Amino acid sequence: MERPSSDGLPFVKMHGAGNDFVIIDSRARDGRRVSPAQARAIGDRHRGVGFDQLAEIVPDDGADYRLIFWNADGSQAGACGNASRCVAALMLAEAGTGAVRFATARGILAARHEQGGVWVNMGAPQLAWDEVPLARAVDPGHLPLEGGPAAVGMGNPHCVFFVPDAEAVPLAERGPAVERDPLFPQRTNVEFASLTGPDRLRMRVWERGTGITLACGSGACAAAVAAYRRGLTGRRVTLDLDGGTLIVDWREDGVWMTGPVARVFDGVLRAEWLAAGHGA
């Protein structure tokens, strides 16, 4: 078999608790960047590689690197906790240090090795209605929607429902309806969570711009924050998602999150595939 073309676009495929990512390092690409069409093409699970998010690494003056997050539909997300952890695992190994700082659309975040894993500080939750953002001034703690969910911004919008049994929720029906509810001018990610033990939640996720995913790091942060604010849990919460378990710890300096990370394979998108308009 022919070797990968040297003029193609290298990428790394990773997942964090089954939330899967294509990671492209654009720091040495002469200013070339991923386009929305390219993100959609690479995200096609049949004709491309497939991902829940594409994380693009670009240079930044004020931090070690900057991350741009793409959804499978070609839209961008202001935050992605699991991809932040995956990229941080790569960058911590590359830098040989214990901590990194990276810029995102919502500001500079930090990640570090701690307690045997990679933890990322997702920053302070956005708890005001116009920060989430919501379309009008309602109480983000109890939205005027069936089930009275909570809205929490983590650099991206989340709508968290507390239900008796997250497993029983028809996610493929409820998710897209809530994602596009007029209360959310930028659409929203949607989480259904049930309390299963002290400081423990079972959670399932519908992601804006992607659909059902096996896990969502920013969603886990949003659910933990909402659960604490409702008096359901303490500030350190374990969340069992379809693809694995995440731990969230809401500290003075922000909402920290950790969980499993795996580097699955490295590949090269062939130059002729890219040039053929599959994302040109």
Ligand SMILES: N[C@H](CCC[C@H](N)C(=O)O)C(=O)O
């Ligand atoms: N999987 C990501 C969240 C992606 C959010 C994205 N779907 C959006 O449009 O905000 C995470 O681990 O935080």
